[in-house]
Amino acid sequence: xxIGDIEIPGIGKEVVIAVLAQSHIFHAAFIxxxxxxxxxxxxxxVITKQPKYDRFAKNVAITVVLIFAAGSTIAITFVLALxxxxxxxxxxxxNILFFVLFAEAFMFVAEIILIYAWYISWEKLAYxxxxxxxxxxxxxxxxxxxxxxxNVVGSYLLTPSVEGEVTNVAATYMNPTFVPLNxxxxxxxxxxxxxLVAGWGALRYLRSxxxxxxxxxxxxxxxxxxxxxxxxxxQPFVGYGYMKAIREHNAAAFDYIMLGDKAWxxxxxxxxxxxxxxxxxxxxxxxxxxAVKPMPTLRNMTMGSLAFMALxxxxxxxxxxxxxxxxxxLVFGERVAPDISLAEPTPVPLGSMYPWKFIGLIGMMLVGxxxxxxxxxxxxxxxxxxxxxxxxxxALIATAVTVILTMLTMGYTRETSRxxxxxxxxxxxxxxxGCLTLAQNVVAEDCPDAPEQTPERGRxx
Amino acid sequence: MIWGMAEPFLFPPVAxxxxxxLLILVVEGSAVVFAFWLVSKYGEEEGPGGAERxxx
Numbered sequence: 044x045x046i047g048d049i050e051i052p053g054i055g056k057e058v059v060i061a062v063l064a065q066s067h068i069f070h071a072a073f074i075x076x077x078x079x080x081x082x083x084x085x086x087x088x089v090i091t092k093q094p095k096y097d098r099f100a101k102n103v104a105i106t107v108v109l110i111f112a113a114g115s116t117i118a119i120t121f122v123l124a125l126x127x128x129x130x131x132x133x134x135x136x137x138n139i140l141f142f143v144l145f146a147e148a149f150m151f152v153a154e155i156i157l158i159y160a161w162y163i164s165w166e167k168l169a170y171x172x173x174x175x176x177x178x179x180x181x182x183x184x185x186x187x188x189x190x191x192x193x194n195v196v197g198s199y200l201l202t203p204s205v206e207g208e209v210t211n212v213a214a215t216y217m218n219p220t221f222v223p224l225n226x227x228x229x230x231x232x233x234x235x236x237x238x239l240v241a242g243w244g245a246l247r248y249l250r251s252x253x254x255x256x257x258x259x260x261x262x263x264x265x266x267x268x269x270x271x272x273x274x275x276x277x278q279p280f281v282g283y284g285y286m287k288a289i290r291e292h293n294a295a296a297f298d299y300i301m302l303g304d305k306a307w308x309x310x311x312x313x314x315x316x317x318x319x320x321x322x323x324x325x326x327x328x329x330x331x332x333x334a335v336k337p338m339p340t341l342r343n344m345t346m347g348s349l350a351f352m353a354l355x356x357x358x359x360x361x362x363x364x365x366x367x368x369x370x371x372x373l374v375f376g377e378r379v380a381p382d383i384s385l386a387e388p389t390p391v392p393l394g395s396m397y398p399w400k401f402i403g404l405i406g407m408m409l410v411g412x413x414x415x416x417x418x419x420x421x422x423x424x425x426x427x428x429x430x431x432x433x434x435x436x437x438a439l440i441a442t443a444v445t446v447i448l449t450m451l452t453m454g455y456t457r458e459t460s461r462x463x464x465x466x467x468x469x470x471x472x473x474x475x476x477g478c479l480t481l482a483q484n485v486v487a488e489d490c491p492d493a494p495e496q497t498p499e500r501g502r503x504x
Numbered sequence: 505m506i507w508g509m510a511e512p513f514l515f516p517p518v519a520x521x522x523x524x525x526l527l528i529l530v531v532e533g534s535a536v537v538f539a540f541w542l543v544s545k546y547g548e549e550e551g552p553g554g555a556e557r558x559x560x
Contacts (some may be wrong), residue, residue, distance in 0.1 A: 053515055054515065057520070110535065371518055451525070
């Protein structure tokens, strides 16, 4: 049997990898984001002497301890599946990115030591709180370092660095999309965790009957939303930078996900962004009713912001053509040419990137920053907690559900983008762009040589 | 070989896409339900409101 020719009946090996990787990311991204939020919360508790910050941080600690095991188990299963189903690919990857993967493995150990130490020393270090805060920040920064290292792998697959220099550790590490991907994920993880905190706070708020709990969970929803929405507002800017890097260094992948068969992914993303942004501003608007110091002007301006946010969000949703989702037959018109100019009129009015999508994205960011700024100003004077309406909590739950879908959409987008291009061996895409195809054939002269080539697998032709 | 025979039995790509989403829901749902179960069973003192509830 040729190495790497194992197929899973029915679902196929790609589904196995996708399910394991995506499930792992749901855990890992949450841990990466929430540890930063929780460390800051604990420090805020030290500064402000308000117990809710410490209570929140401690609850996060036990949550992270609980889900870390499941997240790591899925990660190990993922690597095992990768070795079994894509052995040639894994062998190459291990050769090219040995130090990165080596460091990654040890970071798992260091991470769990720090996270457990942070959790278990909560009472013991109660009188040395600043030392305890430092442990929390160390755990958070180590997770940041860990996902930085795995981003090297993710970005390298999409945009391998200078051809023929696979043994150059620095060149492979600093591949063209590494920095933008890292920024995008750093911001995205915090936003993801923030919205999940908001959604969880909302769920608990709706189920709480004790006044004390209602106040706490009302605050938790607000606290999560500030992080989630605040960092979401950076994403169009950072994400644009990432897309620009992909366009410059892997045009085939860019065309495939922006103009080709998978362009619907960005229409879906625009819908998800719209739901999160509008729900977040609507929540802020509602919350301003309960500001300790009444702020009618601020509230009116937030109402205007909500209208503008809805307008800009809608502008982003408008597709460029009616060739919507070809995979399921949602095609009602011709597709725009892939080499269309950014400013050229599209079949759907207001569908072109320039100027409409730029206006939409920049508008969303500016309005969001404006609305959040006003909300933070009201936060400085405080709110009457525990009085939020059910609908405001539903808005928070909507952001949490949508952010999960967004993570799913974006994870799928990055991985499916390597189906762009036309591998010479006729396979459906690349595992390492331009180098190793989905059928695990090496197809370029400058790619690394396999340690020992098998008759069926190896350099093509 | 049985693995070589598997390829003709693959579901169509769109079906596999939705199966993947379903499987992610199953894996993640199980993990979340397990975590909730643990918290509800053992997390009373450590969980939300635990510390403040002592002495109620």
